[in-house]
Amino acid sequence: MARRLSVTRRGFVLGGLSAGALLAFGSPAWASAPTGGPLTDAGPDIIDCAGWAARPNSDIVPIWNQRPVKILVHHTASANQADVGRGAADGLARAIQNFHMDVRGWLDTGQHFTISRGGFVLEGRHRSLEVLRLGKRQVEGAHCTGQNVVAVGIENEGTYIDQDPPQALWESLRTTCAYICTQYGIAPTELYGHRDFKNTACPGDRLYGMLPQLRSEVAGLLGQRVExxxxxxxxxxxxxxxxxxxxxxxxxxxxxDAGVPVATDGRFTPAMADAVRRYQVTTGAEDPNGILGGESWPVLARTVTRGDGSDADRAVDTLAAGRNVEAVPDEVDHPAWQRLLGTTGTPTNTAVDPEGPPR
Known part of the structure; x- marks a missing residue:
């Protein structure tokens, strides 16, 4: 059978089969706990770096004397391949590490843990599992600038823009998150998507939309209730x-309002993407890609005093009129912007880490 190579949005190369039926998978024992049921043992089965034949890290892995306060969920943006066996999981981990080290120039894999479509959980960056088991310190990752010391990063194999993750992956994700929460004392509500902090579609619309369910199920595994x-x-x-x-x-x-010329026609055209990129360059975004997400919105949506006649005030009027909002505060800050934008909820943990460039 022919072997197909594909380059993902993140750039690393994966091999897959050109055809084939979905294979049976094995999931860790505690991943089979009923949805909402409590955890009953020490933790999930996580394959360490030696188990998938990782390369040695090229430099010392930084470890911080503090606990992370949140978990970030990613997707690999690679093919939703049918091969869900252990060999495919190991190959995925090696492909990610090769890309991160050889192309990105990082000292090791960027994320702390990786979950395959077959539900296999693998250590990503060296020492992540060891440090997690102790539950007192944090391995510095390279999965999201500004969050690499305060957040544990979990990559989930596949692309979840218009497809849901397979059940095996989901079960492993929720139980892995529950274990991380247990070890570090992280609240089950402190689970986020990559896009909450960066200008990216990651972890895909479907997986991102499942985060409320994930928070609820993780809480259930911890014997808590959030609804x-x-x-x-x-x-x-x-x-x-x-x-x-x-x-x-x-x-x-x-x-x-920020001084970037752009048409005000309500359409996100290529010209608007260029305008967003120019704005991202001036504000120091890590990857000026023309997508407006969780990294650029907080800078763009400045605090506005109502009635000041600015373009920012016109933005408030636009949202208030479009959503029939009558009570708009005199001063529109980030929480007020989020309510107007229809993305309100409990406050986001805004802790930012002190790390430097990804490594």
């Missing part, structure tokens, strides 16, 4: 080419 509004986190909308409507128009007014 409804507690599972919703305040966030920022993701805007990209092809989008249209009041939110895009408000963003256009905010760009003009």
């Amino acid at each position: 409804g509004a507690q599972t919703q986190k305040a966030s920022w909308p993701l805007l990209q080419p092809g989008d249209a409507g009041d939110t895009v128009l408000a963003a256009q007014y905010l760009l003009r």
Whole structure:
């Protein structure tokens, strides 16, 4: 059978089979706990770096004398391949490490843990598992600038823009998150998507939309109960080419307020993407990609005094009129912006780490 190579959005090369039926998978013993049921043993089965034949790290892995306070969920943006066996999981981990070290120039894999479509959980960066088992310190990752010391990063194999993750992956994700929460004392509501802090579609619309469910199920595994509004986190909308409507128009007014020329027509055109990229360059975004997400919104949505006649005030008017909001505060700060944008929820943990460039 022919072997196909594909380059993912993140750039690393993966091999897959050109055809084939979905294979049976084995999941860790404690991943089979009923949804909402409590954990009953010490933790999930996690394959360490030696287990998947990782390369040695090229430099000392930094370890901080502090506990992380949140978990960030990613997807690999690679093919949703049918091979869900252990060999495929090991190959995924090696491909990610090769890309991160050989192309990105990092000292090791960027994320702390990786979960395959077959539900296998693998250590990503060296010493992540050892340090997690102790539960007192944090391995510095390279999965999200600004969050690498305060957040544990979990990559989930596949692309989840218009597909849900397979059940095996989901079970392992929720139990791994529950174990991390247990070890570090992280609240089950402190689970986020990559896009909450960066200008990216990661972890995909479908997986991102499942985060409230993940928070609820992780809480259940911990013997806690969180429902409804507690599972919703305040966030920022993701805007990209092809989008249209009041939110895009408000963003256009905010760009003009920031001194970036752009048409105010409510359409996210290629010209608007160029305007967003220019803004991202001036504000020091790590990857000026023209996508407006969790990294650029907090800078763009400045505090506005109502009635000041600015383009930012016009953005407020646009959102208030489009959503029939009558009570708009005299001063529109980040929580007020998020309510107007329709992305309100419990406050996001905004802790930012002291790390330097990814390594």
